[in-house]
Amino acid sequence: MVDTFYKLQGWxxxxxxMEYIDFSNNNIKVLPMIRDYEMTSKTTKSVVIIDLRCNITSLTKGMIDSFSTDEFVKVDITKNPFLCDCGIIRAIEYLSSKTMPKxxxxxxxxxxxxxxNVRGRQLLSLSLTELNCNTDTVIHFPIFFMSIITxxxxxxxxxxIYFRNLIKVILFTRLNINFPCEFRNDINExxxxxxxxxxxxxxxxxxxRIALPKLESESSS
Structure with missing residues (x-):
């Protein structure tokens, strides 16, 4: 399996x-938003465990948020082959500052x-220096992406704006798109x-030299 999106819709x-779903040892790389649909102790007596061990290689703040807020769901992402590079810094900072459910x-x-060089080390024990990162090189991807679009x-x-006249000509000659006539104040013409x-x-x-004078002459028809 490569994803769990549809399998966890309304499950x-x-x-x-249900008490246990085993998705371990697959090829799942991205975690969906896992919800308990506001289950309460009156509607369920079980806390379901979703086993996602031995799948994902990257960990982000968004992934942690996708599963860490529901009371009746527990997601197990232990024993995953996490790649600890500059991309995991935000997740480490988030885990260090946020109080998680028990x-x-x-x-x-x-x-x-x-x-x-960091194999076997706990994520929270890592520093920017060990990952060859610093705060200037860790890219804020949403900001970077929006900057590129802007x-x-x-x-x-x-x-x-610069090629507007050429664009009008091309649209008219190639696609037969005619823009509304522009008003020109030609005095005495x-x-x-x-x-x-x-x-x-x-x-x-x-x-x-030839075509325009001929067209503009009074004798032309």
Missing amino acids: RLRFPV AYDYLGSLECANLS ITLFVITLLT EKDYDSFIAYSEKDVDWVI
Whole structure:
């Protein structure tokens, strides 16, 4: 198995007295939001254990939040081959500062499987120096991602404004999309006809010297 998302949708409502689900020794990498659907001691007498040992390699704050708040569910993520690199720093800081339910006291004793220099060490005993990280190199991914999107949209907007006339021409000639007419205040000019010329840059001399004078002359029809 590679995920548990669909298998855990509404599971507690259908099996209120279930006590154990074994997902250990699979290929599950991401934990779903595990809920007890507000079960109470009146609706269930059991605390179900969801066994996710020997699956995941990474641990994040979001993963911890996904399972550590429900009273009638306990998720076991011990014996997982956690990769202890800069990406796990936020999870370590979160575990160090947050008071977990008693059922999750074991989170403080989780150990690293990789990298080799910290193999067998408890997560909470690690320092930024040992992981070759510092606070400047630990990336805030949501902020980084939003910054990239903002910069990209800004560049696209600038390019759209700069090439707006060319874009109008391409949309009209290629996709037959016509923008609303733009008002032009041409003083003392009354035009009976409008002309649109699409031409190659190689023909610009011919257009200016021959085509335009011919179109604009009174004798042209």
